[in-house]
Amino acid sequence: xxxxxxxxxxxLAATSMLAGVxxxxxxxxxxxxxxxxxxxxxxxxxxxxxAPWCGHCKALAPEYEVAATQLKEMGIPIAKVDCTVETDLxxxxxxQGYPTLKVFRDGExxxxxxPRKADGIVSFMKKKALxxxxxxxxxxxxxxxxxxxxxxxxxxxxxxxxxxTLEKIAKSYSDEYVFGxxxxxxxxxxxxxxxxxxxxxxxxxxxxxxxxxALFDFIKVNSVPIMDEIGPNNYATYMDSGLPLxxxxxxxxxxxxxxxxxIEALAKSLKxxxxxxxxxxxxxxxxxxxxxxxxxxxxFGIQNVGSGAKYPLEQEGELTxxxxxxxxxxxxxxxxxxxxxxxxxxxxxxxxxxxVVAHTYKEIVEDQxxxxxxxxxAPWCGHCKxxxxxxxxLGEMYKDSKIVIAKFDATANDxxxxxxxxxxxxxxxxxxxxxxTEYIEYNGNRSEEDLVQFINDNAVxxxxxxxxxxxxxxxxxxxxxxx
Numbered sequence: 001x002x003x004x005x006x007x008x009x010x011x012l013a014a015t016s017m018l019a020g021v022x023x024x025x026x027x028x029x030x031x032x033x034x035x036x037x038x039x040x041x042x043x044x045x046x047x048x049x050x051a052p053w054c055g056h057c058k059a060l061a062p063e064y065e066v067a068a069t070q071l072k073e074m075g076i077p078i079a080k081v082d083c084t085v086e087t088d089l090x091x092x093x094x095x096q097g098y099p100t101l102k103v104f105r106d107g108e109x110x111x112x113x114x115p116r117k118a119d120g121i122v123s124f125m126k127k128k129a130l131x132x133x134x135x136x137x138x139x140x141x142x143x144x145x146x147x148x149x150x151x152x153x154x155x156x157x158x159x160x161x162x163x164x165t166l167e168k169i170a171k172s173y174s175d176e177y178v179f180g181x182x183x184x185x186x187x188x189x190x191x192x193x194x195x196x197x198x199x200x201x202x203x204x205x206x207x208x209x210x211x212x213x214a215l216f217d218f219i220k221v222n223s224v225p226i227m228d229e230i231g232p233n234n235y236a237t238y239m240d241s242g243l244p245l246x247x248x249x250x251x252x253x254x255x256x257x258x259x260x261x262x263i264e265a266l267a268k269s270l271k272x273x274x275x276x277x278x279x280x281x282x283x284x285x286x287x288x289x290x291x292x293x294x295x296x297x298x299x300f301g302i303q304n305v306g307s308g309a310k311y312p313l314e315q316e317g318e319l320t321x322x323x324x325x326x327x328x329x330x331x332x333x334x335x336x337x338x339x340x341x342x343x344x345x346x347x348x349x350x351x352x353x354x355x356v357v358a359h360t361y362k363e364i365v366e367d368q369x370x371x372x373x374x375x376x377x378a379p380w381c382g383h384c385k386x387x388x389x390x391x392x393x394l395g396e397m398y399k400d401s402k403i404v405i406a407k408f409d410a411t412a413n414d415x416x417x418x419x420x421x422x423x424x425x426x427x428x429x430x431x432x433x434x435x436x437t438e439y440i441e442y443n444g445n446r447s448e449e450d451l452v453q454f455i456n457d458n459a460v461x462x463x464x465x466x467x468x469x470x471x472x473x474x475x476x477x478x479x480x481x482x483x
Contacts, residue, residue, distance in 0.1 A: 018148055026068040028079035032089045040107035044129055046071075046121070047102050047109075048080040049090050052156050054098040059116075064117035067125075076125050097425075103128060113175060117233050123148055127178055133170040136182040144195040148178045149222045155185035162191060162210075169215050176240070177223065199225045221272040227264045230277040231284075239305050244274045244331055248324075249288060249299040251281040258298065263320035266328065274302070291412075292339040300324050302331050307417040309338035341414045352395025354406040358413040364406060371434045371459040373405040373442075373451075379416065381426035387446050394451055402434065402461035416455065436462040 030047065037046055048064060050057040068078035083090035083098065093102065093109065101112035105124075114124030122423060126148065136144050136153065141432055146150050154166040163181060170179035187194045192207040193215065204222040206215065220241055230238065230247070231237060239247050248263055250256040256278060267276035279287060281297045288294065291301035293312045300313040311331050330336035342358030349355055356364050356374065365372050377384040377390060397406040410423050421430070421439055429442040431454070446448045448467045456465070 012301045016077070018254040023373060025065060026072045026078070027065060028077055030079045030081050030163060031086050035081070035089060035111075036087075036107075039104050042364055043106060044106065045077045045079060045104045045126070046112060046125055048078075049083050049100040049102070050080055051084050051093040051098045052054070052082065053084075055097045057269045060099055061445040063116060063121065067121035069087045070118070070122045071125055071480060074126065074129070075115055079306060094260045113166045113235065115233055120233055124175065127174055127176075130174070130178065132174040132179060134178075136180045138182060138184060141185065144178075144180050146198075149198050150217060151178045151180065151196045152178075153185060153196065154181040154192075155183070155188045155190050155194065156181060157183055160191060160197075165210070165215060166193070166213055166214055169219070173216075173219070176237075177219065186286065195222050197221060199228070217272075224275055227267045227278065230279050233407060238275055238277065241275060242306055243272075243443075244304050246302045246303055247273055247279050247300065248276070248330060249279050249285070249293070249297050249301075251285070251297040255298045258322055259324070260320070263324065266321070266325055270332070272327060274328060280443065292341050300327070302327060304331075306418075308422075309416065309417045310341075310414070311336055312339050338417065341412070343409065343412050345356070351406065352399045353392060354404055355394075356406045356408040356413075359414070361413075361416055361419075364404065365408075365432065366437070367404070368435055370402045370404050371461050372404045372406055372432045373483060374408055374430050374432075376408050376410045376423045376428040376430070378411045378425065378426045379409065380411075387427055390446060390451070393448055397452070397465045397467075398455075398463055401463045403459055403463055405456060431455070431458055431459060 004357050023192060027048075028038060039047065048057075048060070050060075064078065064080070081089060090100075093100075102109045103206055104320070105128075112124070114120055134144065141153070142168055145153060152170075154293075156163050156166070161163065162407075166179065166181060171435050173179075184194075187203060188205050188207060188349060192205055193210075194217070195204045195206070197203065204218070206218045210218070216224055220243075224237060224241055228234065246267075250258075250260070263276060267274075271277075281288070281295070281299075285295050285297070288301070289458065291303055291312050293299050293301050294315055296315055297318055299315060300319060302311040303309070304311075311327060313319065313327050317323075326337065340358050345357060345359055347356050365374055373394075375384070375387070377387075389405070398405055410426070410428075415423070419438075430439040431442060432439050442451070442454055444454060452465050452467050456462070
């Protein structure tokens with residue numbers, strides 16, 4: 001997920017709060033004294049490692065409470081650890097940012113990769129509680145098929161080789177979908193797969209021969225609504241689909257319905273090639289900037305979620321279904337050039353830290369004769385502001401050498417679409433060796449000493465730089481401001 005695709009929806013989601021949170025919490029509070037005895041015996045438990053001052057933790061808190069109450073009824077406990085108090089415990093579990101959520105099975109942990117809204121947490125943990133592929137009795141088929149928003153059920157006899165293919169897919173995608181298998185299903189003639197869903201036509205059937213790739217494509221295409229309103233709960237689904245995403249921005253109910261019939265018909269005709277969504281500009285209007293659109297409604301734009309390429313529809317004239325269709329067809333045909341957002345090229349760029357904009361990225365950052373350390377930052381990022389004095393000193397140390405210290409405002413500039421990484425938090429620091437096209441990410445402490453050591457270890461062009469040893473950096477000084 002590229003920076004340009006994620007900033008607004010995720011950051012605005014972080015400010016949403018639920019009303020009516022229970023006064024009595026169902027979230028267990030854990031510390032070093034009761035962590036092992038609580039977590040280890042549980043077949044499944046979700047644990048949040050947090051800091052009270054963390055804004056993302058505060059936004060998660062009411063959602064987490066609601067999820068805890070619902071999951072408690074299913075026998076799945078939810079817990080939290082205050083890392084400002086339980087520092088050793090959090091360090092033991094590799095916590096490097098807040099909030100960090102981990103799923104524990106019989107005491108063994110894995111990273112939580114699900115949504116951070118209550119219904120998404122509940123759905124994710126319900127899936128975790130199930131086997132990757134559930135054997136369904138015929139009398140339980142209807143109940144099972146309605147157990148989640150998307151449920152995939154295979155109809156195969158016990159000796160069918162197709163069960164093996166279904167199970168492979170189920171093991172790979174059990175965090176995202178519920179999978180089951182039954183010997184006979186009235187919704188399919190003989191053997192086949194039925195995808196049940198709580199939207200559009202309600203179900204889709206895959207019959208005949210198929211391999212893993214065909215089954216995955218079937219699920220990917222049919223598990224996304226023909227057209228839905230996008231928000232924090234379903235954003236990741238569209239990003240994970242890999243298909244270009246077309247946004248129709250509206251600010252009033254009248255604007256939403258103005259072209260809805262024609263756009264939904266277009267979305268249906270391009271199903272499997274491009275996803276279409278409504279986006280409420282009264283909530284997420286700032287996301288238009290991530291498509292290089294002005295905040296003027298209604299508006300339409302398309303993004304390639306894989307490369308990050310943006311295709312805003314011209315906003316000077318009237319928005320019509322004809323120009324919407326022309327843009328969609330042009331993007332799919334590869335005949336439309338993407339839009340690149342860039343700050344003006346600086347008139348002078350002689351400061352120790354080189355300013356990089358979209359139009360100078362290739363020239364400065366991918367200069368094959370030089371080693372380059374580049375910081376991707378946001379002007380509002382507190383961690384970036386804390387780093388700035390150290391980063392300026394670093395620039396002075398390597399000034400006039402073949403090691404370039406550079407910075408890139410990732411909120412005001414687009415990365416070239418062929419850059420092989422995504423910016424997902426601030427600051428992100430990358431290093432490219434002279435003569436190489438690969439980037440190394442820096443994840444160490446943000447002290448002069450550690451940054452210089454990192455450059456010394458990786459640079460092709462050696463520069464003798466020495467710094468005095470500094471005090472250890474506090475844990476929050478190596479955190480990122482998340483998107």
